[in-house]
Amino acid sequence: MAIISNDIDLAANYLKKDEIIAIPTETVYGLAGNAFSEDAILKIYTAKNRPLFNPLIIHTYSLEQLRSFVKNIPENAIKLAKEYMPGPLTLLLEKQDHILDLVTAGSNLLAVRIPNHALTINLLSQLDFPLVAPSANPFGFISPTKAIHVQEQLGDKIPFILDGGECQVGLESTIVSFNQDGIPVIERFGGLEIEKIKEICNDIIIGQQISDKPDSPGKLKSHYAPKTPSYFGLENLKNPEFKDKNIGLILFDSYIENYESKKIDKENQLILSPNSDLSEAAKHLFSSMRLMDARNFDFLIFQEMPYHSFGYAINDRLKRACS
Numbered sequence: 066m067a068i069i070s071n072d073i074d075l076a077a078n079y080l081k082k083d084e085i086i087a088i089p090t091e092t093v094y095g096l097a098g099n100a101f102s103e104d105a106i107l108k109i110y111t112a113k114n115r116p117l118f119n120p121l122i123i124h125t126y127s128l129e130q131l132r133s134f135v136k137n138i139p140e141n142a143i144k145l146a147k148e149y150m151p152g153p154l155t156l157l158l159e160k161q162d163h164i165l166d167l168v169t170a171g172s173n174l175l176a177v178r179i180p181n182h183a184l185t186i187n188l189l190s191q192l193d194f195p196l197v198a199p200s201a202n203p204f205g206f207i208s209p210t211k212a213i214h215v216q217e218q219l220g221d222k223i224p225f226i227l228d229g230g231e232c233q234v235g236l237e238s239t240i241v242s243f244n245q246d247g248i249p250v251i252e253r254f255g256g257l258e259i260e261k262i263k264e265i266c267n268d269i270i271i272g273q274q275i276s277d278k279p280d281s282p283g284k285l286k287s288h289y290a291p292k293t294p295s296y297f298g299l300e301n302l303k304n305p306e307f308k309d310k311n312i313g314l315i316l317f318d319s320y321i322e323n324y325e326s327k328k329i330d331k332e333n334q335l336i337l338s339p340n341s342d343l344s345e346a347a348k349h350l351f352s353s354m355r356l357m358d359a360r361n362f363d364f365l366i367f368q369e370m371p372y373h374s375f376g377y378a379i380n381d382r383l384k385r386a387c388s
């Protein structure tokens with residue numbers, strides 16, 4: 066089992082020895098290691114059981130440090146950085162030569178972000194290297210939003226979890242790249258409302274949505290996946306196969322009493338936000354999936370969220386949880 070503690074000196078000591086540890090951010094917990102150390106990076110891939118061609122995000126504590134890793138920063142990137150760094154924003158920018166290919170999986174673009182979490186910013190500012198940190202879950206599983214989630218899934222593979230409480234956003238960062246004209250391309254819906262990005266940059270393009278799921282041959286289907294077979298959309302309740310099965314529901318803001326004359330037990334339903342607040346729904350999403358997964362239903366069915374604000378990102382994660 067890993068030590069769970071909020072001692073950043075201890076955390077820094079592990080990292081300086083090329084050990085990997087879990088760190089809190091406002092989005093989800095990350096599995097962190099020295100971004101300049103091939104040893105540390107390889108430990109991350111091994112512990113997560115993650116394919117080597119899936120690149121990592123570099124985490125830093127200041128715009129100044131960030132600028133030393135990338136070049137040719139478009140105007141819109143600067144505008145977004147001013148607003149959302151620190152924050153749940155990851156920028157894909159041209160990397161400088163000294164950034165290891167192991168970090169970017171050979172790409173000339175590097176993903177960088179400044180997490181908005183005091184403990185982790187403090188830790189980063191004590192180190193003379195930045196940290197690479199994918200979400201601290203085994204490859205293909207639900208991202209962790211509490212220290213205990215990391216303990217359950219990776220506790221036997223890492224020595225230390227820096228405990229920063231529950232993640233306040235609960236969804237991974239929004240990943241943005243820029244096209245030739247400098248227009249932002251939303252590569253992954255996440256903890257930023259896309260309406261806000263549009264407001265700042267005037268124009269946005271919705272990209273193809275990257276995930277940890279590799280695009281190469283042999284790609285794994287599920288991601289963020291519960292063990293329980295899961296389905297997206299309440300219309301699945303009509304499926305004759307599910308008749309007489311024990312079904313768990315994850316819903317947006319209200320319970321349902323029955324569906325097409327089939328009565329549905331309230332006990333089996335979990336509401337993400339009674340106040341119809343999509344940011345609250347986002348915050349509770351992954352821990353709700355874990356809770357429902359642990360209850361041994363035959364199936365889980367997820368309700369589609371409204372398509373605005375965090376709804377895009379939540380629906381994206383819910384769909385990926387279905388196989």
Ligand code: TXA
Pocket residue numbers: 090092093094095096119120121122155157169172174175176180198199200201236237238240275276277278
């Ligand atoms: O909120 C977050 O971003 C969290 C916390 C821990 O910071 N981190 C996170 O990392 O979600 P990860 O590795 O689980 O997801 C990062 C995604 C992956 O799907 C990866 O393929 C993509 O970003 N990515 C990273 N670097 C990239 C690059 N250079 N080009 C294209 N995609 C990249």
Ligand code: MG
Pocket residue numbers: 199200208277
């Ligand atoms: Mg991940």
